[in-house]
Amino acid sequence: MNQLHCQQNAEYYPERGKMAAPFLETGMIIGLKRSFQVEKMVGGGGFGQIYRAVDLESKLVVAVKVEPKSTDPGRIVLELNILVQLAHSSHIPKVYYSGETGAFNFIIMQLLGSNIAELRKFQKTRSFSVETTARVGIQCLEGLKQIHTLGYIHRDIKPSNICAGIGGHKRILYIVDFGMARRIRLPDGSFRPERPYASFRGTSRYVSLAAHERKETGFVDDIWCLFFSLLELVEGLPWKNIADQDQVCFVKRQLLANFQSRKMGRNFEMFPQILEHTKRTDIPDYERLSGILKSCCVSFNDLEEFEWDDHDEQYR
Numbered sequence: 001m002n003q004l005h006c007q008q009n010a011e012y013y014p015e016r017g018k019m020a021a022p023f024l025e026t027g028m029i030i031g032l033k034r035s036f037q038v039e040k041m042v043g044g045g046g047f048g049q050i051y052r053a054v055d056l057e058s059k060l061v062v063a064v065k066v067e068p069k070s071t072d073p074g075r076i077v078l079e080l081n082i083l084v085q086l087a088h089s090s091h092i093p094k095v096y097y098s099g100e101t102g103a104f105n106f107i108i109m110q111l112l113g114s115n116i117a118e119l120r121k122f123q124k125t126r127s128f129s130v131e132t133t134a135r136v137g138i139q140c141l142e143g144l145k146q147i148h149t150l151g152y153i154h155r156d157i158k159p160s161n162i163c164a165g166i167g168g169h170k171r172i173l174y175i176v177d178f179g180m181a182r183r184i185r186l187p188d189g190s191f192r193p194e195r196p197y198a199s200f201r202g203t204s205r206y207v208s209l210a211a212h213e214r215k216e217t218g219f220v221d222d223i224w225c226l227f228f229s230l231l232e233l234v235e236g237l238p239w240k241n242i243a244d245q246d247q248v249c250f251v252k253r254q255l256l257a258n259f260q261s262r263k264m265g266r267n268f269e270m271f272p273q274i275l276e277h278t279k280r281t282d283i284p285d286y287e288r289l290s291g292i293l294k295s296c297c298v299s300f301n302d303l304e305e306f307e308w309d310d311h312d313e314q315y316r
């Protein structure tokens, strides 16, 4: 019965991801060797939907990421493969199980809290403090270092792909959504050959100038996405209401020509300067960039509660 319901959904609702009708029904049980009972939808992107579920044996609350087999099955396979390789990374959700049900593939992973795009919108000022922004940046730099060390680039770092942990992990931030990742470095240390033209990947608001220009991207381009994300979190982006991609690129160029940050202060100006001097195949200086973020704070304490802590407990 449940299986039939899933197949019908995939067939009759051509919209993707969060725009589509729910892929899974509350109460349905998925998994063969292990069983998980679906509770409710907690997120959705362009392709997939994320549900909260319970592992019926261990009673552990988990997240289920589901994608229709019909949308590019390679995406979820790639995501699973990367999550498994990053199993020991502190800023990547743990993967527990994977499988298929009817017309859908799914991954069972660690349940996280809200993403920081949502959390920012719940702030009175619709922005985070310098300290919170710096903590987000430093934790994401650690996560990106772990991803890059494996030879992958994420290619879609943005506030909605950064989630807060829950329970005992609520002071940890996690990078999600590896559906657009690409391996650029092989295990022997060599880089995949540069393509003369690379089609656009990522989200226009956050991507690097190189991505706008359809150039081959590297490790540093993930950090450019992080830089624009941090700027949005702390004081907003001048191109937030611009839809045209070329226009966004033009305004980004203008901003970088004379970069100043109203809230982060003078030290933050060095952050894009360092990125500008980092080549596609260079290993970014994660520690130096983290040091810059720390130096923007009056006091830095990564063990303190985040400013959204109260809200997120209620929100879930």
Ligand SMILES: Nc1ncnc2c1ncn2[C@@H]1O[C@H](COP(=O)(O)OP(=O)(O)OP(=O)(O)O)[C@@H](O)[C@H]1O
Residues within 6 Å of the ligand: 017, 042, 043, 044, 045, 046, 047, 048, 049, 050, 063, 065, 093, 109, 110, 111, 112, 113, 114, 115, 160, 161, 163, 176, 177, 178, 179
């Ligand atoms: N493990 C998780 N636990 C709780 N919520 C999650 C988890 N993973 C993702 N989410 C939430 O679901 C949203 C969508 O997830 P994700 O980006 O992985 O989906 P997607 O369909 O691949 O999106 P996109 O179209 O951006 O590639 C995220 O913004 C996040 O808020």
